[in-house]
Amino acid sequence: MDNVTRATGTVRSRRAAAVIRFGGLIGLALAVFALVLLAFGQNPLRAYADIFRATLGSPYGFSEVLVKMIPLVLTALAVAIPAKIWLINVGGEGQLFIGALFATWGALHFGSLPAWLLLPLVSLLGFLGGGLWALxxxxxxxxxxxSETISTxxxxxxxxLLVSFFVFGPWKDPESANYPQSAPFPDAAVLPSLFESRVHLGALFAIVGLLLFYVVMSRTRWGLEMRALGINQEAARRNGISADRYILLLMFIGGGMAGLAGMGEVSAIHGQLRPSLSPGLGYTGFLISWITMGSPSGIVAAAFLISLITAGGDILQMTHRIPAAAIHILMALVLFVVLARRSGTGGKK
Amino acid sequence: MNEMLFISMLSGAILSGTPLLYATLSELIGERAGIINLGLEGVMLIGAVVGFVTTVQFGNPVPGLIAAALAGALFNMIFAFIVISRRANQLASGLALMFCGVGLSALIGAPFIGRRIEGLSQVRIPLASDLPFWGRAFFQYDILVLLAIPTAVAVWWLLFKTRWGLSVRAVGENPTAAYAAGRNPHLVQYQALLISGFLGGVAGAHLSLALAHTWAEWMTAGRGFFSVALVIFAKWHPLRAIAGALLFGGAISLQLQMQARGVPVSSFLLDMLPYGLSLAVLILWSRARRSAVPGSLGRVFQGTE
Structure with a gap:
C-alpha cells in the first residue's frame, strides 16, 4: 500500500516537473517571438494580450480554438497511425485535399438525399478519398x-492541383463570378454545429479516431502485431505477421483520417470546395504527431496549443496589420524548442 | 518557326532549371553529410525575400545577392543546431524550419509586396550573345544562370576531389567510422549545412531577382520539396543534378509554352507534369537507388559517450 502511494507520488511529481519544463520551453518561444515582433515595430505585450482576449478570454474565442483543433487532431492521427510501424506519412496535406474532393463530389451528386443518409455517405467518401490517395x-x-516519405x-x-483543376474547371460554380470554388454544399451535407458555436460534428470523428487509436494499439492483437513490426520487422515476419498488409492498411487508415479532416473543413467551415481549403494543416499535423511521438493525449494537448497560436495569427492580422503567415514563426519557435529540448523527459529518439 | 520554339523551350528550361539546380545542390551537400533537410523551402524563401529587400534598398542586385546567400546560410544554422547539436528528428525539424521561413519571409516582405525591381540584368558576352541561333539559346542570361553549371562542377570537385569532401561523404555514410578515423562528424555536418544554406539562399534569390522581379508570399511554390526529389533523381551526384534540373526545368517550360499556345489542356493538369515525372523517375530508379543513398541519411549521430 505504502509502496503504491509512493509510486504514484513520484509519477505525479515527475509529471509536474515535465509540465513545468514544457511551460518553460513555451515561455522561451513566446519570448523570442516577442523580440521578433519588437524588431518589426509591434508591441508584443499588446499583441499577446489581444491574442489571449480573442482566444481563451471568451467562450466564443475558446470555441474557435476548438474548431481549429478538429482537423489538426485528424491530420496528426494520419501521421501517428502509420508511424506505429515507422512509416513516415508527409502527405496529410494532399490526403486532406483528396478527401475534400471526394466529399464534394458526393455532396453535389447526391444532394437530394436526406441528411441522415447524405452525411454518413459524404463522410465515408472523404475517408475513402484520403485513404486511397495514401494507399x-x-x-x-x-x-x-x-519511399513513402518522398512519394507522399x-x-x-x-x-x-487536382482540386484546383476541378474548381477552376468542371465544378466551378457559375454563380460565383470570378471565385474559383464549387457550388455550395446542400444543407443536408453540412455537418451540424454543436453548442451554438462553429464547433461541428467533425469533432466526433476526431474523438472517436483518438479513442479507437488508443484502444486498438494498447488492447488488441492488431496493436500487439503493429508494435512487434515497429520494433523488429524481421522477427515479426518470422512470427507470421505480414508487414506488407499492415503497410497498406495503416497508410489507408491514416490517409482516411486526413480525408475526414478535409471533409470536415469543406463541409462545416467553407461550405464549398476551394483551393485555399487548408493553410498547411497536413504539415502541421505531421509536426504535432512527431513532437508528441504519437501519444493520444499528447496529440490533443499539442493540437490545442497550435490551434491557440494559429487563432492568434488571425487576430494579429486584423488588429496589428501583420501578415497572418507571420504567426508561423511562433509555431515554428515552439516546435524548435520542443524538438531541441534535452531528451530525458519525452523519451529518446 | 520550329527553330523559335526550340530556342524558347531551351532557354525556358535553362531559366526555370537554374533555381532548381542551386536548390538541388544545396540539398545534395547536406544529404551527403547524412542530413535530409525538408526546410530548404524556408531557406529559399528567406533568400528570396532578403535578396529582394536588399536590392530595393541599395538599388542594385549585387548586394541583394550577397545578402540572400548569407541570410540563407545563417537561417540554415538554426536547423543545423537543432538536428546536429540537439539531435532532433530531421524531418520534423525541417518542416518546422519551413514554417519559420514562410512566416519570417512574409513578415519581412509585407511592405514590399507589389514593388517591381530591375533585378539581375543579362550578361552580354561579346560576339557570342550576338550569334543568331545559339547566341539566343545560350548566351543571354543573368550571371546566376551562367554560374549554375560551374557551381555544380565546383560542388562535384569539393565532394569528390578534396579531403573535406571525403570527410563529408564518410560522415554521411557512417559517422561512427568517420569519427574513429579522426574526423569530427558534427563539425563536418555544420560545414556542409552552412554551404547548403548559402546555395539555398542563392536559389531563392534567383527566383525573386531574376525570374519574378517581385516578391510574393510563398513564391517558391514547393521548389524546395521538389529539390529533395531531384537529389534522388541525381542519385546524390552533383553532375547528374545538372541533367535533372534541366529536365525538370524543361517540364516547367513545356507547360508554359503549351499554355501560351493555347493547347486545350488545363494548366493545372500540366502543372502536375514535374511531380508525376519525379514519381516516375523514383520508381524507375528504385533498384539503383539503394546503393547510392548515403548510409546514415536521416539518422542521428548520437556521439560516442
Missing amino acids: LSGILRAKGWA LLMNYVAI
Whole structure:
C-alpha cells in the first residue's frame, strides 16, 4: 500500500516537473517571438494580450480554438497511425485535399438525399478519398518502388492541383463570378454545429479516431502485431505477421483520417470546395504527431496549443496589420524548442 | 518557326532549371553529410525575400545577392543546431524550419509586396550573345544562370576531389567510422549545412531577382520539396543534378509554352507534369537507388559517450 502511494507520488511529481519544463520551453518561444515582433515595430505585450482576449478570454474565442483543433487532431492521427510501424506519412496535406474532393463530389451528386443518409455517405467518401490517395504511396512502399516519405510529399502538390483543376474547371460554380470554388454544399451535407458555436460534428470523428487509436494499439492483437513490426520487422515476419498488409492498411487508415479532416473543413467551415481549403494543416499535423511521438493525449494537448497560436495569427492580422503567415514563426519557435529540448523527459529518439 | 520554339523551350528550361539546380545542390551537400533537410523551402524563401529587400534598398542586385546567400546560410544554422547539436528528428525539424521561413519571409516582405525591381540584368558576352541561333539559346542570361553549371562542377570537385569532401561523404555514410578515423562528424555536418544554406539562399534569390522581379508570399511554390526529389533523381551526384534540373526545368517550360499556345489542356493538369515525372523517375530508379543513398541519411549521430 505504502509502496503504491509512493509510486504514484513520484509519477505525479515527475509529471509536474515535465509540465513545468514544457511551460518553460513555451515561455522561451513566446519570448523570442516577442523580440521578433519588437524588431518589426509591434508591441508584443499588446499583441499577446489581444491574442489571449480573442482566444481563451471568451467562450466564443475558446470555441474557435476548438474548431481549429478538429482537423489538426485528424491530420496528426494520419501521421501517428502509420508511424506505429515507422512509416513516415508527409502527405496529410494532399490526403486532406483528396478527401475534400471526394466529399464534394458526393455532396453535389447526391444532394437530394436526406441528411441522415447524405452525411454518413459524404463522410465515408472523404475517408475513402484520403485513404486511397495514401494507399497509392503505401503500394509503392510495399513493392519497394519508392519511399513513402518522398512519394507522399510529391503527391501533396498533385492533390492540390487536382482540386484546383476541378474548381477552376468542371465544378466551378457559375454563380460565383470570378471565385474559383464549387457550388455550395446542400444543407443536408453540412455537418451540424454543436453548442451554438462553429464547433461541428467533425469533432466526433476526431474523438472517436483518438479513442479507437488508443484502444486498438494498447488492447488488441492488431496493436500487439503493429508494435512487434515497429520494433523488429524481421522477427515479426518470422512470427507470421505480414508487414506488407499492415503497410497498406495503416497508410489507408491514416490517409482516411486526413480525408475526414478535409471533409470536415469543406463541409462545416467553407461550405464549398476551394483551393485555399487548408493553410498547411497536413504539415502541421505531421509536426504535432512527431513532437508528441504519437501519444493520444499528447496529440490533443499539442493540437490545442497550435490551434491557440494559429487563432492568434488571425487576430494579429486584423488588429496589428501583420501578415497572418507571420504567426508561423511562433509555431515554428515552439516546435524548435520542443524538438531541441534535452531528451530525458519525452523519451529518446 | 520550329527553330523559335526550340530556342524558347531551351532557354525556358535553362531559366526555370537554374533555381532548381542551386536548390538541388544545396540539398545534395547536406544529404551527403547524412542530413535530409525538408526546410530548404524556408531557406529559399528567406533568400528570396532578403535578396529582394536588399536590392530595393541599395538599388542594385549585387548586394541583394550577397545578402540572400548569407541570410540563407545563417537561417540554415538554426536547423543545423537543432538536428546536429540537439539531435532532433530531421524531418520534423525541417518542416518546422519551413514554417519559420514562410512566416519570417512574409513578415519581412509585407511592405514590399507589389514593388517591381530591375533585378539581375543579362550578361552580354561579346560576339557570342550576338550569334543568331545559339547566341539566343545560350548566351543571354543573368550571371546566376551562367554560374549554375560551374557551381555544380565546383560542388562535384569539393565532394569528390578534396579531403573535406571525403570527410563529408564518410560522415554521411557512417559517422561512427568517420569519427574513429579522426574526423569530427558534427563539425563536418555544420560545414556542409552552412554551404547548403548559402546555395539555398542563392536559389531563392534567383527566383525573386531574376525570374519574378517581385516578391510574393510563398513564391517558391514547393521548389524546395521538389529539390529533395531531384537529389534522388541525381542519385546524390552533383553532375547528374545538372541533367535533372534541366529536365525538370524543361517540364516547367513545356507547360508554359503549351499554355501560351493555347493547347486545350488545363494548366493545372500540366502543372502536375514535374511531380508525376519525379514519381516516375523514383520508381524507375528504385533498384539503383539503394546503393547510392548515403548510409546514415536521416539518422542521428548520437556521439560516442
